[in-house]
Amino acid sequence: MAATPRVAIIGAGIVGCSIADELVMRGWSDVVVIEQGPLFAAGGSTSHAPGLVFQTNGSKTMAEFARYTVEKSCSLELDGEWCFNQVGSLEFALTPDRLRELHRRAGFAEAWGIESRVIDPDEAARLWPLVDRDAILGAYHVPTDGLAKAVRVSEAQARRATEGGARFLGRHTVTGIRTDDGRVRAVITDQGEIEADIVVCAAGIWGPLIGAMVGMTVPLQPLAHQYTTTGPLPEVVALAIPPERENVHPIVRVQDRDLYFREHTDRLGVGSYAHVPMPIDASTILHPTKAPVMPSVLDFTPDTFAESWRWAQAIVPALRAPGVGVDHGINGIFSFTTDGAPLMGESADVKGFWLAEAVWVTHACGVGKAMAEWLVDGGSPTDLHEADVNRFEAHQLAPSYIHDRGVQNYIEVYDIIHPLQPMEDPRPLRTSPFYEREQELGAYFLEGNGWERPHWYGTNEGLLGRYDIPRRNAWAERYWHPIAGAEALATRDAAGLYDMTSLKRLEVTGPGALSFLDGLTTNRLDRPVGTVVYSLMLDERGGIRSDLTIARLGRDRFQIGANGNLDYDLLRRQAPADGSVAVRDITSGTCCVGLWGPRARDILQSLTDADVSNEAFRYFQGRELWVGNVPVTALRLSYVGELGWELYTTADLGMKLWDTLWAAGQEHGLIAAGRSAFGSLRLEKGYRSWGSDMTTEHDPYEAGLGFAVRMDKGDFVGRSALEQKDGANPARRLVPLTIGDREAVVMGKEPVEVDGRPAGYVTSAAYGFSIDKPIAYAWLPPDAAQAGQAVTIRYLGEAVSATVATDPLFDPEMTRLRS
Numbered sequence: 147m148a149a150t151p152r153v154a155i156i157g158a159g160i161v162g163c164s165i166a167d168e169l170v171m172r173g174w175s176d177v178v179v180i181e182q183g184p185l186f187a188a189g190g191s192t193s194h195a196p197g198l199v200f201q202t203n204g205s206k207t208m209a210e211f212a213r214y215t216v217e218k219s220c221s222l223e224l225d226g227e228w229c230f231n232q233v234g235s236l237e238f239a240l241t242p243d244r245l246r247e248l249h250r251r252a253g254f255a256e257a258w259g260i261e262s263r264v265i266d267p268d269e270a271a272r273l274w275p276l277v278d279r280d281a282i283l284g285a286y287h288v289p290t291d292g293l294a295k296a297v298r299v300s301e302a303q304a305r306r307a308t309e310g311g312a313r314f315l316g317r318h319t320v321t322g323i324r325t326d327d328g329r330v331r332a333v334i335t336d337q338g339e340i341e342a343d344i345v346v347c348a349a350g351i352w353g354p355l356i357g358a359m360v361g362m363t364v365p366l367q368p369l370a371h372q373y374t375t376t377g378p379l380p381e382v383v384a385l386a387i388p389p390e391r392e393n394v395h396p397i398v399r400v401q402d403r404d405l406y407f408r409e410h411t412d413r414l415g416v417g418s419y420a421h422v423p424m425p426i427d428a429s430t431i432l433h434p435t436k437a438p439v440m441p442s443v444l445d446f447t448p449d450t451f452a453e454s455w456r457w458a459q460a461i462v463p464a465l466r467a468p469g470v471g472v473d474h475g476i477n478g479i480f481s482f483t484t485d486g487a488p489l490m491g492e493s494a495d496v497k498g499f500w501l502a503e504a505v506w507v508t509h510a511c512g513v514g515k516a517m518a519e520w521l522v523d524g525g526s527p528t529d530l531h532e533a534d535v536n537r538f539e540a541h542q543l544a545p546s547y548i549h550d551r552g553v554q555n556y557i558e559v560y561d562i563i564h565p566l567q568p569m570e571d572p573r574p575l576r577t578s579p580f581y582e583r584e585q586e587l588g589a590y591f592l593e594g595n596g597w598e599r600p601h602w603y604g605t606n607e608g609l610l611g612r613y614d615i616p617r618r619n620a621w622a623e624r625y626w627h628p629i630a631g632a633e634a635l636a637t638r639d640a641a642g643l644y645d646m647t648s649l650k651r652l653e654v655t656g657p658g659a660l661s662f663l664d665g666l667t668t669n670r671l672d673r674p675v676g677t678v679v680y681s682l683m684l685d686e687r688g689g690i691r692s693d694l695t696i697a698r699l700g701r702d703r704f705q706i707g708a709n710g711n712l713d714y715d716l717l718r719r720q721a722p723a724d725g726s727v728a729v730r731d732i733t734s735g736t737c738c739v740g741l742w743g744p745r746a747r748d749i750l751q752s753l754t755d756a757d758v759s760n761e762a763f764r765y766f767q768g769r770e771l772w773v774g775n776v777p778v779t780a781l782r783l784s785y786v787g788e789l790g791w792e793l794y795t796t797a798d799l800g801m802k803l804w805d806t807l808w809a810a811g812q813e814h815g816l817i818a819a820g821r822s823a824f825g826s827l828r829l830e831k832g833y834r835s836w837g838s839d840m841t842t843e844h845d846p847y848e849a850g851l852g853f854a855v856r857m858d859k860g861d862f863v864g865r866s867a868l869e870q871k872d873g874a875n876p877a878r879r880l881v882p883l884t885i886g887d888r889e890a891v892v893m894g895k896e897p898v899e900v901d902g903r904p905a906g907y908v909t910s911a912a913y914g915f916s917i918d919k920p921i922a923y924a925w926l927p928p929d930a931a932q933a934g935q936a937v938t939i940r941y942l943g944e945a946v947s948a949t950v951a952t953d954p955l956f957d958p959e960m961t962r963l964r965s
């Protein structure tokens with residue numbers, strides 16, 4: 147048998163143990179887990195976590211991690227004792243907004259295949275008799291949730307891994323990592339060196355210190371969190387819970403008060419996120435040999451818990467009795483990230499150095515499995531892009547950003563977050579060269595990846611007299627204005643100017659550029675200079691890693707419209723070592739404006755000597771030309787389905803480009819239009835958005851992107867996987883739905899039912915102003931994905947009737963784009 151790589155995992159918390167178990171299960175037995183504390187109550191966050199596992203999450207990936215944690219923990223036991231106590235969970239609503247949110251969560255659960263129900267206060271009080279029934283408006287119940295006994299789950303997995311050959315070294319402190327020629331070679335401990343081909347940092351709140359050993363920023367913020375237990379509480383004592391069971395009723399969350407509860411045999415555990423945030427500098431966390439209790443436990447601060455206690459009393463009458471109070475409390479430390487997702491994957495700069503950081507108990511086994519799949523198989527069937535550590539932009543690695551966003555995510559951990567809700571601080575961070583003009587036009591900005599992005603323009607309010615824009619339900623109306631609808635229609639009628647600067651742009655150059663890109667993507671790139679190609683990057687399974695527009699601007703020069711930093715990371719990683727290819731992120735130094743609509747040509751032609759007629763400058767072609775005084779790369783593309791161009795120039799000339807187009811466009815009815823209109827127009831045209839409509843979990847045929855795959859070209863990543871697939875009969879399909887009720891705009895991630903049974907989920911949604919109907923794209927099984935099929939979208943608990951339609955909904959003959 148071929149030798150497997152030597153893997154050293156730093157940290158024997160639940161994450162390190164899960165990874166070790168999953169690696170050994172896959173045949174990688176040369177695994178050593180190095181832990182500075184005693185095994186297995188090692189002193190990290192796992193050692194004191196009360197272990198509540200709520201699987202529901204807006205993120206499909208996170209829900210899958212949690213579902214696997216439940217499944218796996220249920221299958222484990224340690225010396226006859228349980229690892230998972232599947233008592234179910236309840237989340238109580240104290241406000242109408244929360245009740246609506248619980249319905250939304252029930253929608254996520256149904257979409258991701260987790261059984262759940264929203265129940266009335268009486269039933270909730272029957273399931274959890276400690277609650278003040280009159281304080282709640284309803285509850286959300288997930289029967290398969292429960293308590294993970296985190297240390298036992300760790301040890302049970304570690305034992306199995308040990309049987310398979312893994313070694314666990316307690317009381318070994320990692321003090322350094324030896325690297326050589328850009329890759330890891332060994333872990334240095336206080337008891338000697340351990341050679342390794344792969345090092346996985348699963349050090350929890352110590353992660354930033356381990357990252358620093360290889361010069362890597364690990365963007366997580368440790369924060370102290372308050373967890374308490376009461377003394378014996380008569381109402382819990384009366385339940386006569388056997389000590390070995392600990393807890394018989396569902397675990398409970400009261401997000402309106404930032405509280406959660408569980409039983410501890412005769413006591414009640416009360417955790418709170420309501421207190422003042424307590425960020426901790428990782429370098430101040432004590433070593434297990436120096437910590438009075440354990441390193442991740444700080445002294446309880448009763449004063450910061452006082453308000454939480456009052457709120458707990460308001461919900462649980464038993465806590466109001468004289469003499470009842472906090473018997474024991476801790477300020478326990480665990481990790482928060484800038485966007486709430488874990489940090490997984492390999493360092494961009496040090497080969498063989500991997501992270502599995504900022505993971506809750508809830509997600510630990512799922513993360514362990516995905517890490518092992520990634521290491522052993524090169525990827526996971528679960529889409530990991532939200533958790534990939536290479537997702538961050540440079541500004542997101544600033545210490546102040548990591549600190550402030552970590553703190554904010556702690557504050558917001560239970561908040562109701564609208565899908566469009568932007569971060570509030572720090573802003574503005576990244577602005578395009580058009581920002582000043584956009585402000586003058588009354589832009590309403592939302593933030594994405596640090597960029598200020600106009601969603602609509604106040605000065606377009608006058609357009610509302612021209613168009614009938616329907617209102618929408620209250621949730622969908624947030625961060626939206628009818629002006630956006632008018633902008634969409636005005637684009638179709640005349641022309642719109644769209645700031646596309648925030649889209650990632652890469653430049654790939656060098657004598658090896660063509661063959662490099664051709665081997666990484668599905669479409670044929672060997673075409674004349676001036677051609678633009680839509681192409682896909684796949685993984686080895688044939689899953690879609692990204693979709694790109696690749697413009698050949700010179701023999702050895704390509705400009706790529708990409709989806710984000712992961713594309714940049716992938717291209718850099720894959721680029722040949724011989725220097726024949728250079729990959730550059732040119733986003734920040736350049737800008738882009740979309741000039742789209744039937745009058746786009748009139749406007750552009752009035753500003754350039756170049757011939758931009760249909761005959762001279764065809765669809766999916768690119769040229770370098772002058773727009774007034776501004777040198778521009780013009781690509782005849784349109785994500786909104788209209789005649790027009792993406793116009794790129796350097797950032798210094800951006801405002802001049804905007805002003806030039808603006809002045810010339812006035813007589814043609816040019817307006818500035820925002821991302822809200824853009825989103826609507828792109829869905830009418832059926833253009834997929836990577837990350838929401840499709841990910842690595844989907845292949846091109848399922849996603850309706852088979853046209854971008856050329857099996858008649860040479861080899862490319864993912865090709866052999868596609869050869870095994872029947873492109874004409876995919877296992878599921880992404881299809882448009884139209885909704886009859888004009889106000890029933892949905893948001894995405896809602897479940898779709900066929901004949902009353904869950905069948906799929908919505909990916910993107912918008913109102914289609916040209917077709918005058920709400921649109922939703924959804925994944926459905928093939929038999930349901932037929933035009934005319936009636937389906938139901940479950941939206942915030944309401945049934946919304948929809949019909950599968952033919953793709954695309956607008957201009958299927960492409961007459962507008964090609965004219």
Ligand SMILES: Cc1cc2nc3c(=O)[nH]c(=O)nc-3n(C[C@H](O)[C@H](O)[C@H](O)COP(=O)(O)OP(=O)(O)OC[C@H]3O[C@@H](n4cnc5c(N)ncnc54)[C@H](O)[C@@H]3O)c2cc1C
Binds near residue numbers: 182190296350504
């Ligand atoms: C009070 C509290 C309540 C919580 N409640 C819940 C909950 O109900 N549900 C939930 O899902 N999550 C909960 N969490 C979060 C959860 O506990 C953590 O996210 C999780 O345990 C992290 O696991 P880990 O394996 O990544 O980290 P840890 O358990 O911290 O493991 C990391 C290990 O790395 C070791 N290590 C670090 N540096 C070195 C070094 N240099 N050399 C050798 N070893 C090293 C440490 O000693 C440690 O044992 C809670 C956290 C707290 C603080």
